[in-house]
Amino acid sequence: MQDTLRITEVFYSLQGETRTAGLPTVFVRLTGCPLRCQYCDSAYAFSGGTLRTLDDILEQVAGFRPRYVCVTGGEPLAQPNVLPLLQRLCDAGYEVSLETSGALDIARVDTRVSRVVDLKTPGSEESHRNRYENIELLTRNDQVKFVICSREDYDWAVSKLIQYNLAERAGEVLFSPSHHQVNATDLADWIVADNLPVRFQLQLHKLLWNDEPGR
Numbered sequence: 636m637q638d639t640l641r642i643t644e645v646f647y648s649l650q651g652e653t654r655t656a657g658l659p660t661v662f663v664r665l666t667g668c669p670l671r672c673q674y675c676d677s678a679y680a681f682s683g684g685t686l687r688t689l690d691d692i693l694e695q696v697a698g699f700r701p702r703y704v705c706v707t708g709g710e711p712l713a714q715p716n717v718l719p720l721l722q723r724l725c726d727a728g729y730e731v732s733l734e735t736s737g738a739l740d741i742a743r744v745d746t747r748v749s750r751v752v753d754l755k756t757p758g759s760e761e762s763h764r765n766r767y768e769n770i771e772l773l774t775r776n777d778q779v780k781f782v783i784c785s786r787e788d789y790d791w792a793v794s795k796l797i798q799y800n801l802a803e804r805a806g807e808v809l810f811s812p813s814h815h816q817v818n819a820t821d822l823a824d825w826i827v828a829d830n831l832p833v834r835f836q837l838q839l840h841k842l843l844w845n846d847e848p849g850r
């Protein structure tokens with residue numbers, strides 16, 4: 636029996652987020668998540684999916700001839716076989732990123748992978764799941780993300796930025812508005828007013844394709 640993963644979808648699109656935003660990227664979305672962020676735009680990946688072998692997934696990815704591959708979910712680290720998948724994607728020569736809630740241990744992820752760790756804000760209603768031990772594992776190849784639902788979330792994110800010196804520790808600190816929950820212009824203005832060393836971002840794929848799955 637070969638190693639398998641439960642997969643919701645594999646698709647080719649433009650990366651909508653993070654430091655590679657705008658670049659053509661293959662997405663591998665793993666099924667299942669132990670969290671329930673109130674804003675989650677990927678709840679369709681909580682269940683269902685198809686059990687697939689790593690060979691099968693790698694073959695489909697290769698068919699797109701990509702440079703960038705993003706492993707997301709659901710919560711990818713909830714399936715242990717994501718670790719050999721990430722390793723094999725790196726071995727195949729792709730630039731690989733992993734989107735994770737940060738609720739699970741990131742230590743064993745291949746160091747070639749850019750780990751995008753979402754520090755869950757109080758507004759997500761899942762901030763009690765943050766695994767703060769992950770922060771000391773971050774390198775300049777990694778990214779930290781805050782999805783901000785309110786001014787209170789913004790103030791909380793700024794306090795974590797300072798407390799953990801995140802702008803020095805990670806390669807990027809990303810501040811993203813929770814879709815339709817906080818005014819994006821307000822968030823941009825707060826960042827400029829406070830002269831923060833963070834990168835503001837909008838989810839490009841929602842501007843381009845609204846909220847269609849598989850884009």
Ligand SMILES: C[S@@+](CC[C@H](N)C(=O)[O-])C[C@H]1O[C@@H](n2cnc3c(N)ncnc32)[C@H](O)[C@@H]1O
Binds near residue numbers: 675711814
């Ligand atoms: C769907 S999650 C999958 C990976 C992992 N479970 C996580 O939360 O990072 C991918 C990213 O989308 C973000 N996201 C989900 N719903 C969102 C929304 N409504 N507005 C902005 N970002 C959102 C998450 O916070 C996370 O950074």
Ligand SMILES: Nc1nc2[nH]cc(C(=O)O)c2c(=O)[nH]1
Binds near residue numbers: 648650662707
């Ligand atoms: N285009 C596009 N970019 C993305 N970046 C992160 C995504 C995700 O759902 O994790 C995502 C997604 O679903 N679509």
Ligand code: SF4
Binds near residue numbers: 668671678710
């Ligand atoms: S951790 Fe990620 S996939 Fe899970 S509910 Fe939160 S945003 Fe959605």
Ligand SMILES: [Mg+2]
Binds near residue numbers: 676677
């Ligand atoms: Mg998404």
